[in-house]
Amino acid sequence: MKPWALLAVAELKLTLRSPLVAATAVLAPLAMGLFLLGNRELGGAGIVSMQLLALLGFTLYAGGTTTLAARRQQLVLKRLRTSPASDRTIVAGLMLPLALLVVIQAAILIATTIVVTDTWPHTWWPLVLAVAGGTVLVMGLAFITAAFTGTPELAQVTTLPVFLALFAGGLWAGSTPPDEVTWLMVLVPGGAVAQLVQLGWDGAGLSVSTVLPPLVAMVVTGAAAAYLAGRVFRWQPRS
Template sequence: MTATTTAATVTPVGRVLALATTEVLLILRNKTVAVSSILLPVGLGVFWTFQFSSYGDPARQAVSITLQLAVALAMGIYITATQTLVARRQARVLKRMRTSGLSDRGLLVATLAPSVVLGLLQLAVFAVVNVATGAPMPVDPLPLVLAVLGGLALVVTAALATSVITPTPERSQITTLPLMFVILGVGVVASLAPAEGWWPALMLAPGAAVGDLAQLAMTGGSWTAATAGLPAILPALVATVGWPVLFGTLALRRFRWDPRH
């Protein structure tokens, strides 16, 4: 058994899994992070399920789903991932692990994967609660899937980019606040906004696509003509791709492995 385990951990995938497992344990042992990134988002998401009870109204349910997505993405993943990256950088863990045989990409995946998994678990809890409370099912599940995948890409790349301007783990509680509030606020507004008029301009703000896609998932009409005769889903699709590309490009150019002073 020992020989098998040792052989598994010397492979690139084994190293990534071993480091990711360690990161999960570190997150769970940190009471502050565990409460702020796991218990608080779950509590808020469940509270919003009852606070914004849809009573069978798909449009109202879209608001509840948007809030659940936003809190899991922004608090459960974005803030946790940023804090983890900065803490490991300041402790010189990232720099030391670059000499362990792990590729830079594998090292970042192992560091960020636990936050993503915990966030997905929160979304699974919300889904169970929604079904248990009799919430209406999505008319078109595809936009909801795109909201989850696009939201994950957004917050992961945003965490990498935010770590560039965050000198210490303690400061990450401040540097992550603006985007967290934008994702929560703009997402809710987008989930209520019509597809016509100037409302698609909301997609210029990060997180708005999550709300728009949630609305389309619950009410349908993704491919109906909206502004300028374009499909209603198109602005959200552009934003879903555009923001991760922007944050990812910034992180690729400016990411630092050495501690900041």
């Protein structure tokens, strides 16, 4: 088995054994996703976009920040970095379990939404891009936030601004007609995810001109987050 896979299996076991991370990454997003099903005014696209943002915000962003802060405090990151494993291998091993949880939870919630609302996505590939692009973005944001998070418990505070921005951006772009969505809306975290879900679910206004802004925004913000994460992230506690 590859080193990153071994690390990912070990990290998944640690994640499920931690009450704080398990509640943040597993229970909270599923509970919120099911709660959103009661708001039929959002429509299928609105419900799914908010569900995906809940998964990205709780499972991957907050859960990832908590995990990174905990492993650094336990000196796990320091020991891993002195091993033959590269930084990319370590990052993949630490974040892959949470990313897989997002995919599994997304499949469950989307299937449930289809059954409950009796609606169906017009086109699937924008939803896939929303999950993939959103995953890359919030992973970078998790590493950035973890740089300023001294303890796992502190993550409940440090993640709050970005968490709120995810939902604010999603609501802003999701409540705007596709042809009226601006670049600013999709550059705000969560905006591009909501826009892609809206386009894929309803199929209204689905064209190159409408898909290009959220795709470009995801690439730009994801690349910027990854670059900044590499610059500011700390692998060991401050002395």
